Amino acid sequence: MLLTNLSIATMVNGYSLIEKGAVLIEKGVIKSVGPDTPKGDAVDCGGRLLTPGLIDCHTHLVYGGNRASEFEQRLNGATYSDIARAGGGIMSTVRATRAASEAELLESALRRLESLLAEGVTTIEIKSGYGLDVETEMKMLRVARKLGNLRRVDVKTTFLGAHTFPQEFKENHEGYVSIVCDQALPRIVSENLADAVDAFCEGIAFSVEETKSVFKAARAFNLPVKLHAEQLSNLGGAKLASRFNALSVDHIEYLDEDGVESISKSGTVAVLLPGAFYYLREKQAPPVAALRKYKVPIAVATDLNPGSSPVHSLLATMNMACVLFGLTPEEALLGVTANAARALGLKDRGVLREGYRADVVVFDPDTVADMATYENPKQFPKGIDYVLVNGTVVIDKGQHTGARPGKVVYGPGKRSRVR
Numbered sequence: 197m198l199l200t201n202l203s204i205a206t207m208v209n210g211y212s213l214i215e216k217g218a219v220l221i222e223k224g225v226i227k228s229v230g231p232d233t234p235k236g237d238a239v240d241c242g243g244r245l246l247t248p249g250l251i252d253c254h255t256h257l258v259y260g261g262n263r264a265s266e267f268e269q270r271l272n273g274a275t276y277s278d279i280a281r282a283g284g285g286i287m288s289t290v291r292a293t294r295a296a297s298e299a300e301l302l303e304s305a306l307r308r309l310e311s312l313l314a315e316g317v318t319t320i321e322i323k324s325g326y327g328l329d330v331e332t333e334m335k336m337l338r339v340a341r342k343l344g345n346l347r348r349v350d351v352k353t354t355f356l357g358a359h360t361f362p363q364e365f366k367e368n369h370e371g372y373v374s375i376v377c378d379q380a381l382p383r384i385v386s387e388n389l390a391d392a393v394d395a396f397c398e399g400i401a402f403s404v405e406e407t408k409s410v411f412k413a414a415r416a417f418n419l420p421v422k423l424h425a426e427q428l429s430n431l432g433g434a435k436l437a438s439r440f441n442a443l444s445v446d447h448i449e450y451l452d453e454d455g456v457e458s459i460s461k462s463g464t465v466a467v468l469l470p471g472a473f474y475y476l477r478e479k480q481a482p483p484v485a486a487l488r489k490y491k492v493p494i495a496v497a498t499d500l501n502p503g504s505s506p507v508h509s510l511l512a513t514m515n516m517a518c519v520l521f522g523l524t525p526e527e528a529l530l531g532v533t534a535n536a537a538r539a540l541g542l543k544d545r546g547v548l549r550e551g552y553r554a555d556v557v558v559f560d561p562d563t564v565a566d567m568a569t570y571e572n573p574k575q576f577p578k579g580i581d582y583v584l585v586n587g588t589v590v591i592d593k594g595q596h597t598g599a600r601p602g603k604v605v606y607g608p609g610k611r612s613r614v615r
């Protein structure tokens with residue numbers, strides 16, 4: 197397949213654009229990217245923008261219940277931490293997720309996933325962390341894996357058993373850390389349910405020492421680690437993460453320059469989550485100037501979750517990263533492509549270059565600034581003309597093609613059917 201007459205954001209060595217380019221795809225892989233050379237058998241893309249498939253590298257897409265009442269409580273003066281300490285917050289979603297069947301979790305997660313896919317997301321990371329017991333954590337991870345079989349999207353899963361301490365272990369932290377490390381993790385590894393391990397290092401969740409135990413256990417199983425760090429306060433989680441060569445530290449509103457310097461040395465990606473900053477009405481923005489100064493790769497993700505970021509749009513999130521954190525549109529695009537791939541440890545995608553996966557998006561907006569402006573797109577859905585995943589066309593002229601793995605039928609006039 198040859199796509200021609202394109203403006204190509206290759207993202208090779210940072211943001212770079214080929215003004216009039218073409219890309220050749222063969223067997224799911226990019227064969228060549230370069231200047232346009234007119235040929236008969238090509239798809240003329242009318243000068244549109246071609247980017248790597250978008251990567252949402254931090255989500256909590258699988259969960260039960262809803263937390264709208266907490267949004268209301270915060271608007272009446274309660275803080276996110278107050279609500280968590282009173283047994284709401286993450287624990288409220290834990291109760292709903294434990295009560296939900298696997299089929300129910302799958303159904304609700306699919307709806308959220310669809311809205312991301314319609315924007316050109318081709319790889320998504322999904323965390324557990326609303327089970328906080330072995331069975332429910334595994335249930336969440338199985339659902340996440342299944343989503344990748346039901347739709348043309350590559351799903352990477354992350355075990356977040358260390359999201360917070362469940363009610364029954366409030367007074368016995370050691371006991372819960374042991375469940376995470378000695379019971380949940382070995383079973384999750386033996387069933388190949390997780391690609392990485394994450395923790396929430398915060399006053400209302402895991403201390404630095406407790407996080408360290410989880411990281412040690414993860415590394416013993418050869419799983420890479422990531423960390424929710426410095427979201428509400430500066431505990432030094434990012435520094436710990438850098439000592440474990442973490443793939444990423446996420447949120448980092450309260451990260452100081454010292455912390456930025458340490459993650460710059462370990463090659464750890466800074467994942468910014470403007471949806472949570474926006475939704476929780478936070479005041480302290482992440483240290484973007486220091487991240488630039490130390491050349492830390494910056495990624496941007498939705499953090500899609502019911503409590504702090506019920507945001508189902510990666511394009512809107514790019515816009516928030518620009519408006520709230522001052523990223524340029526080019527930085528925002530890097531954040532959902534090349535740097536997002538890095539935050540997941542993926543070396544075969546995120547840039548358009550020979551030998552890489554043919555995950556690409558042709559946008560109706562013609563420039564990166566158009567994308568980040570999030571202006572009303574001309575095409576349905578969401579300004580996407582074409583999406584290719586691994587070389588297979590999954591959106592064609594804005595419409596799903598019905599190219600689905602497995603037994604799910606989806607397309608114009610058809611209802612999706614989940615098995």
Ligand code: DI6
Pocket residue numbers: 256285286289359396424427472499501502503504505
């Ligand atoms: N920080 C977050 O933004 C998510 N987890 C975390 O540690 C959301 C957690 C929630 O409120 O459900």
Ligand code: FE
Pocket residue numbers: 254256424499501
């Ligand atoms: Fe999160």
